[in-house]
Amino acid sequence: MRLQLHTAADTHEFGRRLAAVLRAGDLVILTGPLGAGKTALTQGVGAGLGVEGRITSPTFVIARSHRAGAAGVPLVHVDAYRLETLDELDDLDLDTDVDAAVTVVEWGAGLAERLAESHLEIAIERRADETREAVLHGRGGDWAERLASLLGDEPSVGPDARVGAAA
Ligand SMILES: Nc1ncnc2c1ncn2[C@@H]1O[C@H](COP(=O)(O)OP(=O)(O)OP(=O)(O)O)[C@@H](O)[C@H]1O
Ligand SMILES: [Mg+2]
Numbered sequence: 001m002r003l004q005l006h007t008a009a010d011t012h013e014f015g016r017r018l019a020a021v022l023r024a025g026d027l028v029i030l031t032g033p034l035g036a037g038k039t040a041l042t043q044g045v046g047a048g049l050g051v052e053g054r055i056t057s058p059t060f061v062i063a064r065s066h067r068a069g070a071a072g073v074p075l076v077h078v079d080a081y082r083l084e085t086l087d088e089l090d091d092l093d094l095d096t097d098v099d100a101a102v103t104v105v106e107w108g109a110g111l112a113e114r115l116a117e118s119h120l121e122i123a124i125e126r127r128a129d130e131t132r133e134a135v136l137h138g139r140g141g142d143w144a145e146r147l148a149s150l151l152g153d154e155p156s157v158g159p160d161a162r163v164g165a166a167a
Helices: 008-019 038-049 086-091 143-151
Strands: 002-005 027-031 063-066 075-079 102-106 119-126 132-139
Touching: 002 008, 008 038, 008 132, 027 038, 038 075, 038 102, 038 119, 132 143
Parallel strands: 027 102, 027 119, 075 102
Antiparallel strands: 002 132, 063 075, 119 132
């Protein structure tokens, strides 16, 4: 599935809408070049979940946990850019958190998949005109149904069931 993200606000709003279909134990892996909008998307997810704390590009911190807000689900935000091996990811002790949290990993392709049996991959492509395109691939689990509901084309429930921003 492909989504056109014309502005930074679109990226944020997509994150908010995505949060509405996320739940504890989910793993979201973000890929895309430098400055693609991975952190901006994570900020939208954080806003949708209503988690505490400001979501930033972790410069010195590889992983940051954000306490649950209204939605009751915390967010673990990982920047795996500087990680080269699985051992380093182990050192972060992430396994203790992932069952109860939504985990979003920037640059996690090839490293983070084993953290959860199923996961959602989002590749953000940066266009020459500076707009972005998000390509979504649900791996395993019920991601296909959830993405269909997110994008509003679930035939059995109709357009009124289209998922908006999380409460
Ligand atoms: N759809 C969009 N159209 C135009 N600009 C966007 C879009 N989405 C995000 N941006 C902008 O792109 C810039 C980089 O975003 P961000 O820091 O989230 O990227 P990143 O992928 O996390 O970068 P890094 O690789 O350094 O972690 C920000 O200024 C953000 O506002
Ligand atoms: Mg970033």
